[in-house]
Amino acid sequence: MRDGIARLVEREVRPVLAANPRDRALPKAEMVKLFERIAEYGLLCPRLPEEAGGPGISMLDYGIMFEQIPPTVSMSMLSQDSCITRLNAECTAEQKARFLPDLVAGHKLACTGSTEPDTGSDPRGIKTRLSRKGDKAVLNGRKMWITNVSACDLILVTCIDEGRSKDGRPVIIKVVVEREASPFEAREIDAIGLNQGYLGEAVFDDCEVPIENIVESDSGTRVLNRSWYVNRCMVGLQAVHLAERAYLAALDYARVRRQFGKPIAAHQLVQKNFSDMVTAITASRMLCYRALWMMDAGEEAGGASAMAKRFAQMNCTEAVWQAMNVLGAMGLSREAGLEEMYRDIRMLPIPDGTNEILALIHGREITGFEAFRGAAGG
Numbered sequence: 001m002r003d004g005i006a007r008l009v010e011r012e013v014r015p016v017l018a019a020n021p022r023d024r025a026l027p028k029a030e031m032v033k034l035f036e037r038i039a040e041y042g043l044l045c046p047r048l049p050e051e052a053g054g055p056g057i058s059m060l061d062y063g064i065m066f067e068q069i070p071p072t073v074s075m076s077m078l079s080q081d082s083c084i085t086r087l088n089a090e091c092t093a094e095q096k097a098r099f100l101p102d103l104v105a106g107h108k109l110a111c112t113g114s115t116e117p118d119t120g121s122d123p124r125g126i127k128t129r130l131s132r133k134g135d136k137a138v139l140n141g142r143k144m145w146i147t148n149v150s151a152c153d154l155i156l157v158t159c160i161d162e163g164r165s166k167d168g169r170p171v172i173i174k175v176v177v178e179r180e181a182s183p184f185e186a187r188e189i190d191a192i193g194l195n196q197g198y199l200g201e202a203v204f205d206d207c208e209v210p211i212e213n214i215v216e217s218d219s220g221t222r223v224l225n226r227s228w229y230v231n232r233c234m235v236g237l238q239a240v241h242l243a244e245r246a247y248l249a250a251l252d253y254a255r256v257r258r259q260f261g262k263p264i265a266a267h268q269l270v271q272k273n274f275s276d277m278v279t280a281i282t283a284s285r286m287l288c289y290r291a292l293w294m295m296d297a298g299e300e301a302g303g304a305s306a307m308a309k310r311f312a313q314m315n316c317t318e319a320v321w322q323a324m325n326v327l328g329a330m331g332l333s334r335e336a337g338l339e340e341m342y343r344d345i346r347m348l349p350i351p352d353g354t355n356e357i358l359a360l361i362h363g364r365e366i367t368g369f370e371a372f373r374g375a376a377g378g
């Protein structure tokens with residue numbers, strides 16, 4: 001399975017990335033074509049049960065295949081997969097029948113919108129509001145840093161249900177906004193890396209949505225937690241992908257580049273660099289695989305997945321840095337391509353839990369004390 005995906009990437013994904021400008025989002029039609037191919041392997045909906053049309057693969061299999069795909073594309077896939085997973089867990093049968101088939105087949109692009117300009121790590125502060133008027137729901141607010149949003153056909157928006165409260169606290173719900181039926185403004189945000197993918201902002205200004213698109217399930221938090229555990233391993237494996245490519249490029253270079261009368265690969269400190277890089281890549285990969293394997297075995301993997309993502313991101317970033325150094329000045333050139341990997345990997349400490357938040361999640365599991373809100377106990 002891993003080799004099949006790796007061949008697909010070389011044959012069909014990399015040529016598309018190479019044929020398009022490196023610093024601009026891929027045209028949507030190109031991404032949809034890639035999604036339709038990747039969908040044939042079930043990788044847009046690996047968490048859907050088989051009876052609902054999923055591929056019936058383990059999370060470890062998913063991770064091994066996901067790792068082969070360049071992060072500009074795999075970040076979009078992860079957004080699609082997260083949206084499908086949540087829709088499947090929380091929607092009614094009628095809603096699933098309406099939304100899922102086109103997403104599973106890759107004909108349409110999806111995303112999940114939680115983050116806002118004033119609300120990131122602590123999602124309880126969201127301000128986007130949904131009010132009800134007859135058979136319409138009306139959405140007002142802004143979502144920021146949303147993968148896929150500028151190109152999406154559908155967004156699952158987390159918002160406050162105006163007019164409803166529980167124990168005096170606002171009720172957080174979700175609503176599916178289909179772009180064609182309920183147009184909203186969206187723009188791409190220019191960021192340091194992953195520039196061929198989509199990361200953007202959406203503005204909902206009295207955006208009218210059919211009332212039947214409201215997701216009423218109350219299993220939200222539980223589903224979201226489990227979804228994050230898998231996502232964190234996948235982002236860790238994106239770091240592994242980038243570090244591995246950088247390391248292999250450095251190895252090719254070091255074997256032919258000569259200084260002081262021999263290949264630079266024959267110098268002791270360059271060999272130490274390679275030992276460090278391979279150690280970082282191997283350990284990162286194993287931590288991510290381990291957390292996925294734990295989930296397959298039905299174990300709670302909150303701390304394990306937090307540890308895996310944070311370790312992989314930090315250590316693989318260092319590995320890409322070392323690989324660039326092996327190429328000397330050439331490592332800094334746009335031509336060699338390592339600078340792009342360095343910029344791409346810099347995006348990864350933030351989504352699905354920043355490094356600080358992940359350390360607190362892991363620390364809470366180890367110590368049994370809650371650091372977020374000051375309350376004692378696990």
Ligand SMILES: Cc1cc2nc3c(=O)[nH]c(=O)nc-3n(C[C@H](O)[C@H](O)[C@H](O)COP(=O)(O)OP(=O)(O)OC[C@H]3O[C@@H](n4cnc5c(N)ncnc54)[C@H](O)[C@@H]3O)c2cc1C
Nearest residue numbers: 112113114115119120121145146147350351352354356357
């Ligand atoms: C590539 C990418 C893709 C993304 N995709 C999506 C998406 O599809 N959907 C979506 O909803 N969002 C998405 N996001 C947004 C992402 O989830 C948020 O950026 C993230 O949750 C952090 O929020 P923030 O940027 O507002 O930072 P803040 O929460 O404001 O944090 C700022 C800094 O403070 C630190 N900090 C915050 N609280 C604490 C604390 N208690 N203790 C210690 N340090 C703390 C953080 O670690 C960080 O360093 C994406 C972001 C990126 C970069």
